[in-house]
Amino acid sequence: MTPTYMRQWVLRGQGSFDCLRLEEAPIPEVGENDVLVKLHAVSLNYRDLMIATGTYYWPRSDPVVPVSDGAGEVISVGAKVSRFKPGQRAIPTFYQGFIGGALSAEVAVARSLGAVTNGVLREYAVFNEEGLVHAPSNLSYREAATLPCAALTAWNALYGPRPLRAGDTVLTQGTGGVSLFAVQLAAAAGAEVISTTSSSEKEERLRQLGAQQVINYKQDPNWGETAKKLSLGQAGANYVVEIGGPKTLVQSSKAAAIGGELSIIGNRSAEAGSKEIAAWSPHTAVHGTRRIAVGSRLEFEDMNRAIEVNKITPVIDARVFAFEEAVEAFQYLWDAKHFGKVVIQIV
Missing domain, CATH: 3.40.50.720 (NAD(P)-binding Rossmann-like Domain)
Structure with a gap:
């Protein structure tokens, strides 16, 4: 049974990683075109550090759930959803609503996860089905969580x-x-x-x-x-x-x-x-x-096919952080102690 509340990290203010707060929030309701995803892992990008320290060059909400890259399991779907079923593994796209073609300024500014739109550093999230892709079958949740920004x-x-x-x-x-x-x-x-x-x-x-x-x-x-x-x-x-x-x-x-x-x-x-x-x-x-500005959902799907066919495995740093260690993970990336993607395991 899906709980009604979840834990999430929230950026309140900016200027340091101390602005990250672990809070409790209700799990969002699922609309008829939506998918509820239980997030298993997220990975960090330098962009996430910029957003937290106040050096990001695009607008951001305050407060906001940070981090753009994650992967998880589909828990439930809305009545009109056709692209996903419960139990499948899904990855949110960096730009929600960017399916293909040219990237618009509105989407670039307002629809990227973890800045203006709440990101994935939380236990559950709801996405429109058009803002998700299927995870490559050869990758774990940790590996799949590295794909939306850097890989694409x-x-x-x-x-x-x-x-x-x-x-x-x-x-x-x-x-x-x-x-x-x-x-x-x-x-x-x-x-x-x-x-x-x-x-x-x-x-x-x-x-x-x-x-x-x-x-x-x-x-x-x-x-x-x-x-x-x-x-x-x-x-x-x-x-x-x-x-x-x-x-x-x-x-x-x-x-x-x-x-x-x-x-x-x-x-x-x-x-x-x-x-x-x-x-x-x-x-x-x-x-x-x-x-270069990341990529579209169609490009994401093309890349995932190439990853699956060629059995490409993302490089993940030897240290994987627990969900409660998010602040330490941000600092670890800032200190450049990593080789490969820095991953936070949620469950």
Whole structure:
């Protein structure tokens, strides 16, 4: 029997992780087009830290249930629901209501989970059936919970206007969630994968995931030029998954092939107004740039089929946090102690 109340983490205010409060709330009612999901696991993204610390560049509600990525079991469905049945495993989409086509500004601002719309750091949640996808059969709840933001962003970077083809060259940066998924997805598609990192330990992990070439960017400040030389025929990367931002854009430009695509995802390496921004100009680069904003439900379903067929397993950090340890999980990600996705187990 489904309880009438649940526990949930709520952000009240912003500025630190101490704004997270564990509270009790009634379980929302299920409408005729809705699905009640018992959440089993969630995973954290850097975006969740930004929302909690007040550095997120989009609006957010106050209070709000944080976190966009989770997975769970369907408990009950509304009278008009046709896509899901009780007992099935489901994953909420990052953008609720974004089925396919072009992403509208209204959906981008108001319908992303964990910001304006309540997220998944709770025991139960109700979603419109159109805002859910089926979890890949080869993944656990923990693994499935890592997919909505980081994995789909990587998929969008590789399968956007010009889909990745076998034999293409992909350059990834670092070992964050998007980058690790990009390595795995590109390798599964038969692409040449070149990755950058800062340690020999991480280098070996990247090779295990499918990177053929790994460059230590601390030892080689001209890693972009090196990546191009290492690429097939020294032609450069067809896709650069750009995570770092200002401090990496110049080298990313140098690594790109003529006609290559630089997917702008992150801005983790430097402050606005820095000399790195001034040094980089898209007018002098030989590639195109594209701003990535996660992806649609249809793209999510395409990615899940690829994950299932290729038996891709998301990389999860060795430490998995209990539901009551959510504040510690946020701090752990902030302190960059992880390799792979940071997961919170709910049940």
